[in-house]
Amino acid sequence: MTDLDRVLATVDADLDGALERLFAFLRIPSISTDRAYAADCRRAGQWLVDDLAGLGLTATLNDTPGHPVVTGISQLGTGKRVLFYGHYDVQPVDPLELWENPPFEPKIIEGPNGVKRIVARGSSDDKGQVMTFVEACRAYLKVTGTLPVDVTIMVEGEEENGSGNLPPFLEAHREELAADIALVCDTSMWNATTPAITVSLRGLMHDEIVVTCANRDLHSGYYGGAAANPLHVLSTIIGAVHGPDGRITIPGFYDGVVEPPDEVKAQWNALGLTPEVFLGPIGLSQPIGERGRSLVEMTTSRPTFEVNGMWGGYIGEGSKTVIPSIATAKISCRLVAGQNPVHVRDAVRAFVRSLIPADCTVEFRGGEGSPAVAVSHDNPNLAKASAALGDEWGKPAVTVGAGGSIPIVGHFKKTLDQDTLLIGFALDDDRIHSPNEKYDLASFHKGIRSWVRVLAALAA
Ligand SMILES: [Zn+2]
Structure with missing residues (x-):
């Protein structure tokens, strides 16, 4: 013995x-x-x-x-x-x-x-x-x-x-x-x-994006059709973050990301985690992550970009025909091994700036992160x-x-x-x-x- x-x-x-x-x-x-x-x-x-x-x-x-x-x-x-x-x-x-x-x-x-x-x-x-x-x-x-x-x-x-x-x-x-x-x-x-x-x-980087267009809220009957709307600008930018294949399009976003070895991925696949098991209980059925990646990869070994909150203009009861001057989004990215939070923050900001039209400005509040x-x-x-x-x-x-x-x-x-x-x-x-x-x-x-x-x- x-x-x-x-x-x-x-x-x-x-x-x-x-x-x-x-x-x-x-x-x-x-x-x-x-x-x-x-x-x-x-x-x-x-x-x-x-x-x-x-x-x-x-x-x-x-x-x-x-x-x-x-x-x-x-x-x-x-x-x-x-x-x-x-x-x-x-x-x-x-x-x-x-x-x-x-x-x-x-x-x-x-x-x-x-x-x-x-x-x-x-x-x-x-x-x-x-x-x-x-x-x-x-x-x-x-x-x-x-x-x-x-x-x-x-x-x-x-x-x-x-x-x-x-x-x-x-x-x-x-x-x-x-x-x-x-x-x-x-x-x-x-x-x-x-x-x-x-x-x-996974690590985390969070930031706040503030887009400003006109110098005050506007009447949509008087200015509508001519004046830029920051909510449209912001949603266009957010809409451009993910490609149709689920990949994040921000240049440099994936820099340094480490791929797990094939045998580890094989182990994950063998676990057989299905959308029914993972998403079913929350009332969903379709994973929206990168095409060709397993659910385990999507939620642990791949980075993400999420909007956590987005606001601007009038959100009270009834209607108000306003073109707001400011729109804001809080975003966060889950980071994986090899990614540098500062590099990711700078890549996100450069991407947002590149899509800001003339006359509009963007400001960032936050940008903190941990690898x-x-x-x-x-x-x-x-x-x-x-x-x-x-x-x-x-x-x-x-x-x-x-x-x-x-x-x-x-x-x-x-x-x-x-x-x-x-x-x-x-x-x-x-x-x-x-x-x-x-x-x-x-x-x-x-x-x-x-x-x-x-x-x-x-x-x-
Ligand atoms: Zn405990």
Whole structure:
């Protein structure tokens, strides 16, 4: 029997103990947004500090201007170190009357199809996920007296409240938090049987376009037919942004965009995400993205241009025969790996200016942005983690991107110069942030086993 087998067997044998510990953690109502629960947040942090100290880690409750940050650091001299991130705070529970069981009295309840689930606020987001990693370390330490790689566990208490104190904390503890790679456990699997590693998050650039034509609002009977209308000008420009093939026509917009390798695209195609499944629930059926691209590509690996709001002229009740002098649009672009937000902003502005007719002017207000964050598809840690998850779940982990942003990942890159692998065992139906939040018992149990394998694989 290998060490790995013995550690996995210990995880199985100690599942009840692991559940008891998780339940104790879940019983603490650490709601970070409500000041009335500040002492409970601290208590949850302290509970975790005590648990990590019990494992032999150097565990600290680090004060911040808000709720404290927990750190637990091993010093085993393994030659490699991972930084693990999670959060111990939870969302508020209201409306309380919709909970079938009190939110801070965790229970195992049989769901549909006899699937056992842990029901409590924080069971999935994120205490249950945090404890999958802690329990993996516990089993390893118990069986072998050591860990395959050193760990720095950092668990914050303000994730549900904007993580405002985390960036300065990272700045101040840069050396202490140094690691070869960061692991974040706050995401979902692709589905109940397919593990996923999130390796990219799209960036964002937003701007406001203000077009002015005449020097005041005009009577359309008197000036109509002669005077330029800024709403027409703006809609003509917006209408020119996308070609009939769904591609964005702005020169330079796609500069630097990185194409994922063919095998990753093949993996995405194999997921078989259809318009019926993805768009059906929102009442749509036709993807409008670039022709020839899959839905996964459209929403994660390709950049976008969206109008978020557009206004001008008269929008009150009844009619008013006005030709407005000003029209405005708020736009935003989701960015992907390789794109520079400033370059994209300048390309968008140059495109808009090129279509502004004589007599009209344009002004821009905004233009802020942040780049996408992505781990290279040939990062060796990615291959190792993916193989380890495949061993546990019986099928390879899919490498996915997230269409939105998870700010912590950008901070890890910017402040700590660390790449991040987001590996989580939550499911889309976990009802995080909603009443009756749950975490499948299988997510917890196989999540612990998965981390055991990932830790072993990362050491190799
Ligand atoms: Zn979370």
